Amino acid sequence: MRAMRAFERLRPGTNLKSWFERESMLVRRLRSAIDHSANGSYRICMQCEEEIAPKRLSAMPPAEICIDCRQMTENQATQRERRRWFDDRSEAA
């Protein structure tokens, strides 16, 4: 029924074939996005824009960065922590 209403909204002279192709492409894209988010099999790393490994996603579903970037960030954080620890010690001394 919703499709019928969409047809009614069409302006006269609209190229039905290209309209339909555009609509079905949109539907396909939406459907694949829904599928991907439903089974959580596909996610793009926010940092390097590589695909995040499915294994990582199942281990940690809201993962937004891949394992490589995660490790890099963790290493940097660890180094910062260590430096702060030493700084605290040297100030106290």
Ligand SMILES: [Zn+2]
């Ligand atoms: Zn990454």
